[in-house]
Amino acid sequence: MLVASFTTLAHAQSLDVLHWWTSAGEKRAVDQLVQQLDRRGLVWNDAAIPGGGGMAAVKVLKGRVLAGDPPDVAQVIGRTLTDWSDLGLVLPLDDVAQRGRWKSTMFPVVLQVVSHGGRVVAAPLGVHRINTLFYNQALWTRLKLQAPRSWDDVAQAAAALRRAGVTPLAWSDEPWQVATVFETLLLAEGGASLYAELAAAQRPQAWADARVLRALARLRWLRQLAGDAPGEPRWTDTTRQLYRGEAGMLIMGDWASGELMAWGAQAGRDYACAPVPDTADMHLYSVDTLAMLQSRRKRDALQEKLADIVTQPAVQLAYNQAKGSVPVRTDIDAAQLDDCARDSWQTLAHPGSRLVPSIAHRMAADESTKDALADALHRFVTNASQSPERAQERLVAIVRGAAR
Numbered sequence: 001m002l003v004a005s006f007t008t009l010a011h012a013q014s015l016d017v018l019h020w021w022t023s024a025g026e027k028r029a030v031d032q033l034v035q036q037l038d039r040r041g042l043v044w045n046d047a048a049i050p051g052g053g054g055m056a057a058v059k060v061l062k063g064r065v066l067a068g069d070p071p072d073v074a075q076v077i078g079r080t081l082t083d084w085s086d087l088g089l090v091l092p093l094d095d096v097a098q099r100g101r102w103k104s105t106m107f108p109v110v111l112q113v114v115s116h117g118g119r120v121v122a123a124p125l126g127v128h129r130i131n132t133l134f135y136n137q138a139l140w141t142r143l144k145l146q147a148p149r150s151w152d153d154v155a156q157a158a159a160a161l162r163r164a165g166v167t168p169l170a171w172s173d174e175p176w177q178v179a180t181v182f183e184t185l186l187l188a189e190g191g192a193s194l195y196a197e198l199a200a201a202q203r204p205q206a207w208a209d210a211r212v213l214r215a216l217a218r219l220r221w222l223r224q225l226a227g228d229a230p231g232e233p234r235w236t237d238t239t240r241q242l243y244r245g246e247a248g249m250l251i252m253g254d255w256a257s258g259e260l261m262a263w264g265a266q267a268g269r270d271y272a273c274a275p276v277p278d279t280a281d282m283h284l285y286s287v288d289t290l291a292m293l294q295s296r297r298k299r300d301a302l303q304e305k306l307a308d309i310v311t312q313p314a315v316q317l318a319y320n321q322a323k324g325s326v327p328v329r330t331d332i333d334a335a336q337l338d339d340c341a342r343d344s345w346q347t348l349a350h351p352g353s354r355l356v357p358s359i360a361h362r363m364a365a366d367e368s369t370k371d372a373l374a375d376a377l378h379r380f381v382t383n384a385s386q387s388p389e390r391a392q393e394r395l396v397a398i399v400r401g402a403a404r
């Protein structure tokens with residue numbers, strides 16, 4: 001039966017992929033992968049779960065794994081990836097990595113993120129930079145503002161924007177977004193060495209450092225720049241405020257760049273990026289990775305094929321140009337990247353740069369510690385009567401509990 005064999009073939013050549021890329025920019029990036037895989041005879045069966053930062057997707061994924069019905073491929077990143085690989089849930093990709101010469105073509109930090117226990121455990125897709133300050137170029141030109149390189153620049157720009165009736169900073173109290181902003185402030189106030197220590201969480205007392213207190217005070221200041229009660233808009237809505245010129249600035253991972261591009265904006269023309277003040281030459285990274293999950297359905301060959309395709313130079317470029325992240329490979333022509341991505345890629349490539357992992361995006365802390373920290377920060381920003389000292393005590397206690 002011709003039809004049956006076609007159907008069997010189609011099924012045999014498809015993989016279920018669970019992820020949380022559901023915004024306009026994220027979908028555009030996923031489409032690049034879908035098309036490239038399709039050209040090579042592999043069908044991507046989409047199992048997307050909406051929700052910024054993967055808050056819902058990770059819960060659904062856990063449920064499916066516990067029920068013995070994991071998707072073939074999933075966006076499993078950072079600590080979740082290494083924890084799951086310890087549990088034997090993830091297919092090692094050493095052969096693919098060796099054939100593709102990942103050791104010599106990928107950024108060392110990327111290799112480190114996908115390696116665990118001496119094995120390669122995921123296919124890396126792109127590197128996001130979290131310490132990114134976006135600003136609206138039309139407003140900057142109209143108000144004759146200078147690029148915001150320091151906190152003083154930010155304060156001056158904020159005053160001018162306010163006078164012009166524009167909200168200085170787009171903001172959301174959604175816990176993961178507050179945690180995303182806060183970690184950039186930890187890096188700005190603490191520098192890379194203290195930040196690395198905070199992220200490693202081996203010495204909870206490091207969280208009692210005076211620089212953490214300064215970061216909390218800075219967080220409160222930034223939130224005030226956003227006006228009263230900003231609520232908890234989704235990250236796509238705060239990005240839209242920037243896009244429309246309703247807000248002048250936004251601190252967000254550079255997936256916001258992917259979103260702006262999907263709406264027709266262009267880096268350098270309609271919006272610009274600067275490293276968050278005091279974090280130039282530092283890269284606070286979150287590496288997106290696809291893990292191949294083990295199940296009774298033996299899909300190894302197809303899973304390896306997918307891992308191989310998504311890490312090819314042309315696919316890397318197409319995907320990352322849409323996503324706002326940068327390729328995981330060093331053998332890319334940086335001239336192909338826009339202003340925002342080029343600075344990120346060059347910072348990654350420069351030997352003098354300091355690279356530190358995102359706590360809010362699972363590169364350092366486990367899921368429950370990351371969530372507890374985000375909740376504490378959310379409580380701090382939404383309750384003006386809570387002192388920074390009290391908030392710091394909470395952070396220390398959470399990290400101490402996790403280190404036990």
Ligand code: BGC
Pocket residue numbers: 020026051052053054128255286287288361
């Ligand atoms: C992911 C990005 C995603 C962003 C917003 C981050 O945790 O790494 O790929 O675009 O969340 O949902």
